[in-house]
Amino acid sequence: MSSSDIQTSRIRRLNDAEPRAGRYVLYWMQASQRAVFNHALEHAVREANAMGLPLVCAFALVGDYPDSNRRHKAFMLEGLRDAAAALERRGVRMVIRRGAPVEVIPQIAQDASLVVTDRGYLRHQVVWRHAVATAIDCPMVQVETDVVVPVETASNKAEYAARTIRPKLMKRLDEYLVELKATPVKHDALGIDIESMDIGDTAAVLEKLGVSDAAEPVPQHFRGGTAEAMKKLRELVEDKLDRYAANRNQPQTDDVSYMSMYLHYGQISPVAVAMEVRNAKRGTAEDREVFIEELVVRRELGFNFVRFTPEYDRFACLPRWAQATLKQQTPDEREHVYTATQLADAETHDRYWNAAMNEMRHTGYMHNYMRMYWGKKILEWTNTPQHAYRVTLELNNRYFIDGRDPVSYANVGWVYGLHDRPWTRRPIFGTVRYMAASGLERKCDIDGYVEKVAKLMTKKAT
Numbered sequence: 001m002s003s004s005d006i007q008t009s010r011i012r013r014l015n016d017a018e019p020r021a022g023r024y025v026l027y028w029m030q031a032s033q034r035a036v037f038n039h040a041l042e043h044a045v046r047e048a049n050a051m052g053l054p055l056v057c058a059f060a061l062v063g064d065y066p067d068s069n070r071r072h073k074a075f076m077l078e079g080l081r082d083a084a085a086a087l088e089r090r091g092v093r094m095v096i097r098r099g100a101p102v103e104v105i106p107q108i109a110q111d112a113s114l115v116v117t118d119r120g121y122l123r124h125q126v127v128w129r130h131a132v133a134t135a136i137d138c139p140m141v142q143v144e145t146d147v148v149v150p151v152e153t154a155s156n157k158a159e160y161a162a163r164t165i166r167p168k169l170m171k172r173l174d175e176y177l178v179e180l181k182a183t184p185v186k187h188d189a190l191g192i193d194i195e196s197m198d199i200g201d202t203a204a205v206l207e208k209l210g211v212s213d214a215a216e217p218v219p220q221h222f223r224g225g226t227a228e229a230m231k232k233l234r235e236l237v238e239d240k241l242d243r244y245a246a247n248r249n250q251p252q253t254d255d256v257s258y259m260s261m262y263l264h265y266g267q268i269s270p271v272a273v274a275m276e277v278r279n280a281k282r283g284t285a286e287d288r289e290v291f292i293e294e295l296v297v298r299r300e301l302g303f304n305f306v307r308f309t310p311e312y313d314r315f316a317c318l319p320r321w322a323q324a325t326l327k328q329q330t331p332d333e334r335e336h337v338y339t340a341t342q343l344a345d346a347e348t349h350d351r352y353w354n355a356a357m358n359e360m361r362h363t364g365y366m367h368n369y370m371r372m373y374w375g376k377k378i379l380e381w382t383n384t385p386q387h388a389y390r391v392t393l394e395l396n397n398r399y400f401i402d403g404r405d406p407v408s409y410a411n412v413g414w415v416y417g418l419h420d421r422p423w424t425r426r427p428i429f430g431t432v433r434y435m436a437a438s439g440l441e442r443k444c445d446i447d448g449y450v451e452k453v454a455k456l457m458t459k460k461a462t
């Protein structure tokens, strides 16, 4: 069943198993970790109501999730606790089990009439869904809820740049920016006796799962969950939005939304964020447009890239002109060369860059303008562009709470020429766009940024 608030283009059948009688409908929550404004969840609720069944929601907690560490997992667990409590208030039973989805979900699906899931775009997320769909004996459908415009609806090929995907997304905004209200659950599932893991104590769960300690949690800076995401969204629309366009490239300010980490774990819906901003009383039309450009055009260009580029996490994903020009300049002498460890430790000659690396390492976040500079300098200070690309991606995904996202791969690629055009030729970069420290000095209050980071580094958890 679908309706205009859950557009049919969001829904896809993943197997052709015959319908069968079961004890419940199962929503396998993996990418969209929220109980509100979640098209997959609402679709599952409506199906369960129509079948006269209760709804169970299951999450597979994977200890060795690709590239994840204690920082990522702690943030995610905060969000999952939030989601579990909100689901239970709606009469949906939340089940969390340790293990890979293909081990965990088919077990719980044995008693299900139907499995509904959300959508992930990275290689392993796609493989998981296909493996589960094949392993179960009941119908399984996927509902795409973490983008405004479903990826294949926007375009059926890898787009060259923001300018080529922009008109395709913008002409569909009104069709997809539609309110999604929670449908009341008709058959309570709370009485269903089904084993679930306790995730109340983050430290204990991290210990039990043996999660990598490559980066530690940063609760003094950011807490996960839909409630936190909504609080930050309110701060944006009630206070910051009128400075958004002007301060977009001013890293010394705090005039950003901090939505990326919540979007990454599906703790907030991009449709909900876009609608709040569109309807905001604060800010000018320009502020709203600039924000929607980032949230919808730039972000969904990242999803398009990952969906249509099998090698999205390799140097080979870059446009041919960029690979060629970077390879041609490889013999060029580098004035400074740093190892991955020196970079991670923020031990370079450049105090602006060190501040950026420290912001990333100590808070899990970095302002977009500094992310651009940060990436460009890794290319400049590393012996080969291939190695530089790997180091950039590794640091990005280790320290950012929003790392390992389709947007991560697209933006690391951007540093190396993806979605960009050739510029004036220069050493090391060839015709790939360059950024200079003098540009920061001219365009923003870079000393103010260095001071801001120094203060952030002393912040303690409350």
Ligand SMILES: Cc1cc2nc3c(=O)[nH]c(=O)nc-3n(C[C@H](O)[C@H](O)[C@H](O)COP(=O)(O)OP(=O)(O)OC[C@H]3O[C@@H](n4cnc5c(N)ncnc54)[C@H](O)[C@@H]3O)c2cc1C
Pocket (backbone or CB within 6 Å): 256, 257, 258, 259, 260, 261, 263, 264, 291, 294, 295, 296, 298, 299, 300, 302, 366, 367, 368, 369, 371, 372, 375, 396, 400, 402, 403, 404, 405, 407, 408, 409, 411, 412, 414, 415
């Ligand atoms: C080298 C480099 C690495 C990056 N790595 C990541 C990453 O790992 N994960 C990640 O989510 N973003 C990444 N970005 C994109 C961008 O920097 C962040 O999304 C943004 O800074 C997050 O802060 P915010 O939510 O406060 O953004 P805001 O300025 O408030 O923007 C609102 C939303 O728009 C989207 N957005 C903003 N800037 C971009 C952009 N350049 N590309 C795509 N979407 C954007 C995000 O969803 C963001 O939450 C990277 C950018 C660069 C240049």
